[in-house]
Amino acid sequence: MATVSVRAVRKAFGSTEVLHGVDVEVEDGEFVILVGPSGCGKSTLLRMIAGLENVTRGEIAIGGRVVNNVAPKERDIAMVFQNYALYPHMTVHDNMAFSLSLLNAPKEVIAAKVGRAAEILGLQPYLQRYPRQLSGGQRQRVAMGRAIVRDPQVFLFDEPLSNLDAKLRVAMRAEIKDLHQRLGTTTIYVTHDQIEAMTMADKIVVMNGGNVEQMGGPLDLYDRPDNLFVAGFIGSPAMNFLKGEIRGGAFHTGDVALPLPLQVPSGAQDGRRVIYGIRPEHLLLDAAGVAATVHVTEPTGSETQVIMNLGTTQVVGAFRERITQKPGQSLHIAPDPALVHLFDEKTGTRLS
Amino acid sequence: MTDAKPISPAEADQRVDAEVSGGVTEGEGPQLLSWDSRARRIVTVYIPLVIFLIVLLFPFYWMAVTTFKPDNELLDYKNHNPFWISSPTLDNIKKLLFDTDYGHWLVTTMFVAIGSTFLSILASVLAAYAIQRLRFRGSDYVGLAIYAAYLVPPSILFIPLAQVVFQMGLFDTPFALILTYPTFLVPFCTWLLIGYFKSIPYELEECALIDGASRLQILRRITLPLAVPGLISAGIFAFTLSWNEFIYALAFISSTENKTVPVAILTELVSGDVYHWGALMAGALLGSLPVAVFYMFFVEYYVSSLTGAVKE
Ligand SMILES: Nc1ncnc2c1ncn2[C@@H]1O[C@H](COP(=O)(O)OP(=O)(O)O)[C@@H](O)[C@H]1O
Ligand SMILES: [Mg+2]
Numbered sequence: 001m002a003t004v005s006v007r008a009v010r011k012a013f014g015s016t017e018v019l020h021g022v023d024v025e026v027e028d029g030e031f032v033i034l035v036g037p038s039g040c041g042k043s044t045l046l047r048m049i050a051g052l053e054n055v056t057r058g059e060i061a062i063g064g065r066v067v068n069n070v071a072p073k074e075r076d077i078a079m080v081f082q083n084y085a086l087y088p089h090m091t092v093h094d095n096m097a098f099s100l101s102l103l104n105a106p107k108e109v110i111a112a113k114v115g116r117a118a119e120i121l122g123l124q125p126y127l128q129r130y131p132r133q134l135s136g137g138q139r140q141r142v143a144m145g146r147a148i149v150r151d152p153q154v155f156l157f158d159e160p161l162s163n164l165d166a167k168l169r170v171a172m173r174a175e176i177k178d179l180h181q182r183l184g185t186t187t188i189y190v191t192h193d194q195i196e197a198m199t200m201a202d203k204i205v206v207m208n209g210g211n212v213e214q215m216g217g218p219l220d221l222y223d224r225p226d227n228l229f230v231a232g233f234i235g236s237p238a239m240n241f242l243k244g245e246i247r248g249g250a251f252h253t254g255d256v257a258l259p260l261p262l263q264v265p266s267g268a269q270d271g272r273r274v275i276y277g278i279r280p281e282h283l284l285l286d287a288a289g290v291a292a293t294v295h296v297t298e299p300t301g302s303e304t305q306v307i308m309n310l311g312t313t314q315v316v317g318a319f320r321e322r323i324t325q326k327p328g329q330s331l332h333i334a335p336d337p338a339l340v341h342l343f344d345e346k347t348g349t350r351l352s
Numbered sequence: 353m354t355d356a357k358p359i360s361p362a363e364a365d366q367r368v369d370a371e372v373s374g375g376v377t378e379g380e381g382p383q384l385l386s387w388d389s390r391a392r393r394i395v396t397v398y399i400p401l402v403i404f405l406i407v408l409l410f411p412f413y414w415m416a417v418t419t420f421k422p423d424n425e426l427l428d429y430k431n432h433n434p435f436w437i438s439s440p441t442l443d444n445i446k447k448l449l450f451d452t453d454y455g456h457w458l459v460t461t462m463f464v465a466i467g468s469t470f471l472s473i474l475a476s477v478l479a480a481y482a483i484q485r486l487r488f489r490g491s492d493y494v495g496l497a498i499y500a501a502y503l504v505p506p507s508i509l510f511i512p513l514a515q516v517v518f519q520m521g522l523f524d525t526p527f528a529l530i531l532t533y534p535t536f537l538v539p540f541c542t543w544l545l546i547g548y549f550k551s552i553p554y555e556l557e558e559c560a561l562i563d564g565a566s567r568l569q570i571l572r573r574i575t576l577p578l579a580v581p582g583l584i585s586a587g588i589f590a591f592t593l594s595w596n597e598f599i600y601a602l603a604f605i606s607s608t609e610n611k612t613v614p615v616a617i618l619t620e621l622v623s624g625d626v627y628h629w630g631a632l633m634a635g636a637l638l639g640s641l642p643v644a645v646f647y648m649f650f651v652e653y654y655v656s657s658l659t660g661a662v663k664e
Contacts, residue, residue: 051562052558052562073561073564073565081559085556087574098573099563102564102565103564146563150563
């Protein structure tokens, strides 16, 4: 186990820079998830940590040792690729034993380690099969088994669940998390799926366009997003944003007035143009609230999502209560003032 | 059965059987349709195929027929059917095997073909892997240069190569051929293998790199096992070309016992303007057998490995 430090790392392919100075600190034993829309440079960063791409500028250290010029095999890491990269001509057993056999490990050691990994992952019945004879979830497990067998300092995962169907993805999510809790190995995991990030991570690094937007615990990001990007990216359905200005101790958009946060941020003087953010689940039914026109209702059973027009803006609300209003009718709602966010209109950063 | 008359279950079964086995029975719509499609298949598939086969196989047939014909039938088409043998004989084969060095030629040809194939594949694997995977500076140009070398015709190249062969003291030895055949084998095999390596997911190699394999270990344990179909097609190509090669073999070998089959049967079995057609054809027939066997054995392997494990 080890810490991983990424310091001011830049990466350019030819003349195009795709990472513009990234800093990430991963504690020993931590489960860190790099999340962001596709093309933002997550895989590139992970591959640099693995040693598959060289570092254009900056420094990467694993366990305190700078590894910029260290070959992948000397870094003591294991990586699980998006489409598993299982060796098609080797059995499950040989796939898992490959790295050990390269080290000329004694037969008993290989048997013991492969056996243990197979046991952890429930792969014993499949050891003599070839990858093409396995289902997607089993292949995924073999890929993880190959990583476990090496007993590395750091696990790296690049979108390992994106080729699985939705149900299996949920099951494997829990399995990977459980595995991390049992082995306690430092893990860096890449995904574009914020739900995966929220459910699995100790710490989330939100990336966008080659920059880190925010880093922190899942609930920190949910409760106190630093900027509009993080606010919109984390949480599902996504946060509602309303454009307007502060006047007389309230937020005004069109002819709708909404309450300011309980703790009014210092920069929220009268006349300031801001973006008002409220999550769908933080909109409450309130007879004394503002009237919104119902557009579409989507009951899921446990809650009902309502798409409605508030003034000129379309917002989404998620309510525990059953909604009886039909499209076109009005619904009185009020934001929970404890859970309102304000962002600067120009820079998109949080007012605090 | 043209009238709408009730059909007994047994009859119905029969009809199904007939349709399933593609049998043609006269009568109604569906059968007409299948007859129609059958006719179409004959016109579009079987007839062209048969014509193709006749054109392709006729030389072999002629070769075989000539091999077993006695001389009087061979030279007199007026009284004998040229396409058939009335009294087959093994004289020509006997003459070939016992009056010439044929066995020796076969062994030499085999040695040269295997040697040059092995050398070429070895060089091509290393070249193709380096060009496709190591992507060193200028690898594209190296690839192009290798291809350009392929475009120089052997009929021009044999002159400078003769100089080299002489100076290395290899003239009239099998090594003259083993070392010169790769000049045309390596470029083609390299290009074929570059294409093949490209089809193997690079992630597999990255994964092996992290697993702790060196480049050579990756080549030996990951890339080559997955490239077996490509290696086999390159091997078939190289073997066949070396087996049949004529110009270099004619230019670089002078003594009778060192000749390869294609050159030997033409130079040793034609005395002046007398063609020993029977023995000549016997030599050609026996000479093409190893290649045919080689194909038969590997083509099956080739097809099965193509449809097998490579993807995923
Ligand atoms: N080998 C490469 N050469 C050039 N550009 C690349 C290469 N690999 C990735 N990129 C670019 O870098 C950016 C980030 O890619 P990537 O890290 O794969 O994104 P993601 O966050 O989806 O994993 C993309 O714009 C991609 O086009
Ligand atoms: Mg990616």
